[in-house]
Amino acid sequence: MPARGVTSLDVARLAGVSQSTVSRVFSAEDRVSEETRARVLAAAQNLGYQPNVLARSLTTQQSNIVGIVTHISNPFYPYIIEKLTRKLQEMGRQTLLFSVEPDQDVDEILPLVLQYRVDALIITSASLSSEMASQCERQGTPVVLFNRYVPGAKVSAVCCDNIEGGRLVANLLLDAGHKRLAHIAGRAPTSTNRDREKGFADRLRERGYGTWLRDESDHAYQSGREAAQRLFRRPDRPDAIFCVSDAVAFGAIDAARYDCGLRIPEDVSIVGFDDLPTAAWPAYSVTTIREPVNRMVDLTLELLVERIEHPQAEPVLELLPGQVVKRTSARLAI
Amino acid sequence: MPARGVTSLDVARLAGVSQSTVSRVFSAEDRVSEETRARVLAAAQNLGYQPNVLARSLTTQQSNIVGIVTHISNPFYPYIIEKLTRKLQEMGRQTLLFSVEPDQDVDEILPLVLQYRVDALIITSASLSSEMASQCERQGTPVVLFNRYVPGAKVSAVCCDNIEGGRLVANLLLDAGHKRLAHIAGRAPTSTNRDREKGFADRLRERGYGTWLRDESDHAYQSGREAAQRLFRRPDRPDAIFCVSDAVAFGAIDAARYDCGLRIPEDVSIVGFDDLPTAAWPAYSVTTIREPVNRMVDLTLELLVERIEHPQAEPVLELLPGQVVKRTSARLAI
DNA sequence: TTGAAAGCGATACCAT
DNA sequence: ATGGTATCGCTTTCAA
Numbered sequence: 001m002p003a004r005g006v007t008s009l010d011v012a013r014l015a016g017v018s019q020s021t022v023s024r025v026f027s028a029e030d031r032v033s034e035e036t037r038a039r040v041l042a043a044a045q046n047l048g049y050q051p052n053v054l055a056r057s058l059t060t061q062q063s064n065i066v067g068i069v070t071h072i073s074n075p076f077y078p079y080i081i082e083k084l085t086r087k088l089q090e091m092g093r094q095t096l097l098f099s100v101e102p103d104q105d106v107d108e109i110l111p112l113v114l115q116y117r118v119d120a121l122i123i124t125s126a127s128l129s130s131e132m133a134s135q136c137e138r139q140g141t142p143v144v145l146f147n148r149y150v151p152g153a154k155v156s157a158v159c160c161d162n163i164e165g166g167r168l169v170a171n172l173l174l175d176a177g178h179k180r181l182a183h184i185a186g187r188a189p190t191s192t193n194r195d196r197e198k199g200f201a202d203r204l205r206e207r208g209y210g211t212w213l214r215d216e217s218d219h220a221y222q223s224g225r226e227a228a229q230r231l232f233r234r235p236d237r238p239d240a241i242f243c244v245s246d247a248v249a250f251g252a253i254d255a256a257r258y259d260c261g262l263r264i265p266e267d268v269s270i271v272g273f274d275d276l277p278t279a280a281w282p283a284y285s286v287t288t289i290r291e292p293v294n295r296m297v298d299l300t301l302e303l304l305v306e307r308i309e310h311p312q313a314e315p316v317l318e319l320l321p322g323q324v325v326k327r328t329s330a331r332l333a334i
Numbered sequence: 335m336p337a338r339g340v341t342s343l344d345v346a347r348l349a350g351v352s353q354s355t356v357s358r359v360f361s362a363e364d365r366v367s368e369e370t371r372a373r374v375l376a377a378a379q380n381l382g383y384q385p386n387v388l389a390r391s392l393t394t395q396q397s398n399i400v401g402i403v404t405h406i407s408n409p410f411y412p413y414i415i416e417k418l419t420r421k422l423q424e425m426g427r428q429t430l431l432f433s434v435e436p437d438q439d440v441d442e443i444l445p446l447v448l449q450y451r452v453d454a455l456i457i458t459s460a461s462l463s464s465e466m467a468s469q470c471e472r473q474g475t476p477v478v479l480f481n482r483y484v485p486g487a488k489v490s491a492v493c494c495d496n497i498e499g500g501r502l503v504a505n506l507l508l509d510a511g512h513k514r515l516a517h518i519a520g521r522a523p524t525s526t527n528r529d530r531e532k533g534f535a536d537r538l539r540e541r542g543y544g545t546w547l548r549d550e551s552d553h554a555y556q557s558g559r560e561a562a563q564r565l566f567r568r569p570d571r572p573d574a575i576f577c578v579s580d581a582v583a584f585g586a587i588d589a590a591r592y593d594c595g596l597r598i599p600e601d602v603s604i605v606g607f608d609d610l611p612t613a614a615w616p617a618y619s620v621t622t623i624r625e626p627v628n629r630m631v632d633l634t635l636e637l638l639v640e641r642i643e644h645p646q647a648e649p650v651l652e653l654l655p656g657q658v659v660k661r662t663s664a665r666l667a668i
Numbered sequence: 669t670t671g672a673a674a675g676c677g678a679t680a681c682c683a684t
Numbered sequence: 685a686t687g688g689t690a691t692c693g694c695t696t697t698c699a700a
Binding site for chain 2: 005006048050051052053054055057058061063065072073075078081082085086089094095096097098099111112114115116117135138139140221250253254257258277278281282283284
Binding site: 024055 | 692693694695696
């Protein structure tokens with residue numbers, strides 16, 4: 001018969017000490033004599049005792065749990081979540097994972113998240129209303145947006161500079177002498193999607209480039225492939241496509257080669273965004289904008305800790321530059 | 335000044351009812367008059383109150399949290415975790431994520447997991463000692479292994495039938511008339527790795543096939559590519575490779591085409607295992623063994639719920655058959 | 669250094 | 685239908 005729930009009191013009785021003492025042994029180094037500490041640890045070991053951190057959170061007002069809201073179908077995020085989780089673990093915090101659909105509003109799930117009294121919240125997909133942002137504030141739950149920002153709201157955010165990234169791509173393609181440009185944009189109205197497109201468009205206009213084609217996708221391979229097919233089947237088919245993300249670029253490359261019989265980069269250049277590990281594989285070898293993910297992750301956690309410790313601190317928007325990674329999916333300047 | 339921590343008592347005072355009543359409104363439909371319910375909800379809304387589920391867990395002895403221990407570098411798992419998380423969410427439970435290194439023992443992290451009083455635990459990578467398994471049992475925490483099993487231990491497991499999968503591959507390659515077979519095995523001593531190799535080897539022997547080459551990898555693209563390079567550079571280079579997983583197969587395919595100038599499948603056949611979404615992309619088009627992931631996920635959750643509700647139930651080992659998916663990375667029977 | 673006792677924020681039993 | 689109160693497992697004064 002399993003002893004359902006060994007408590008500190010059980011340990012105390014076995015060790016012949018008070019329950020307070022057991023608590024001391026298992027919390028931050030309080031003054032406990034070596035001898036009693038040993039007795040307590042022995043008793044705990046004996047009973048298989050593990051402190052209940054949920055109960056602890058009641059008194060300490062800290063759960064040591066960080067919520068992460070994400071949607072995983074964009075392959076950029078598993079990659080980020082792994083890094084975040086690993087580092088949080090090193091800091092003694094755990095990750096409570098919430099999955100949302102790309103089109104689903106974070107606002108829907110936020111009340112649920114808040115019920116778990118997470119010490120902080122990282123949102124890597126979609127954004128949240130300023131109403132919900134202030135609800136988090138009221139509960140004292142700091143929020144950091146990863147690769148998103150909400151212009152009005154009082155939440156911190158860590159972002160790749162997507163506008164500048166879009167501009168870099170425009171330069172790259174124009175410098176290579178491309179004549180018929182296209183952009184496969186992200187469908188959702190997120191800051192990331194908007195900014196990548198805006199930077200691209202702004203720079204094209206600045207350089208006097210007239211019009212370009214446009215299609216949409218949802219950051220996934222299949223929808224990128226379909227969008228590219230539509231573009232390639234036009235009479236004025238593009239000779240270069242800027243894809244909103246690498247996942248879309250993989251689809252576009254396969255559409256070119258396998259669906260439409262085009263050579264890359266001779267017939268068409270494809271540029272992505274993110275620099276996923278797969279972008280370096282020779283089968284794709286995608287020219288792309290590398291997001292500084294390690295620094296983004298580190299910064300996210302720094303901001304998080306900062307705001308956990310100083311809840312009154314002003315929210316910060318960190319914008320990190322992306323970097324062109326030239327591979328073989330795009331023609332180079334002549 | 336943010337009101338740190340709105341409690342049910344605050345709501346009660348504002349609504350002019352007892353704290354018990356507020357509790358009733360927010361827990362399973364207890365009998366509360368429509369009128370008071372409305373008053374309470376209004377007050378709660380007003381204060382931005384969300385019940386503290388951590389506190390609730392103290393009395394209910396249920397955290398509604400399910401732990402998932404995994405390592406995410408194998409791309410099979412993000413895919414699984416997303417499915418699990420989504421379905422758990424639909425069941426009103428949340429996912430607490432723990433990340434381990436492939437070579438790291440789950441035993442190390444298990445005490446930490448247990449401190450969070452998760453209602454149940456899913457382990458998708460590495461396995462656990464029977465000692466730890468019994469510690470879970472003692473705490474009343476049901477464990478389900480996903481794609482792993484521990485022969486001795488009393489824990490439930492849901493697995494693809496990896497032995498049979500290995501046999502299927504052996505048949506496939508011999509039927510196609512291949513003469514110099516190789517296997518890129520998984521380095522870690524897990525049941526998955528062992529069984530895939532065992533099934534393959536057993537079947538080869540049964541069919542009187544003499545010896546085959548062997549190398550190792552860690553389920554990741556890069557190490558698969560390197561293992562394949564080593565094989566291809568041998569004087570007796572293989573004309574067919576069975577890779578322990580799709581991720582390794584991608585690496586092997588790129589090694590063949592881009593590092594060694596071999597054609598697929600004319601010069602060498604590559605077979606994977608898992609059927610990741612990427613395996614269907616035409617750039618790889620991997621012949622592979624499809625794991626029935628949807629059924630595996632559903633079964634995992636069924637077993638979980640079953641054991642949460644009936645902790646005394648005997649552990650179950652579910653073995654689901656994989657299925658050959660023929661694409662173009664392997665030659666077919668003549 | 670150790671113990672007693674008062675919370676933390678909820679649930680649940682027992683009255684009314 | 686509602687309120688009072690003991691309780692969950694721990695931390696944290698306050699005394700000793």
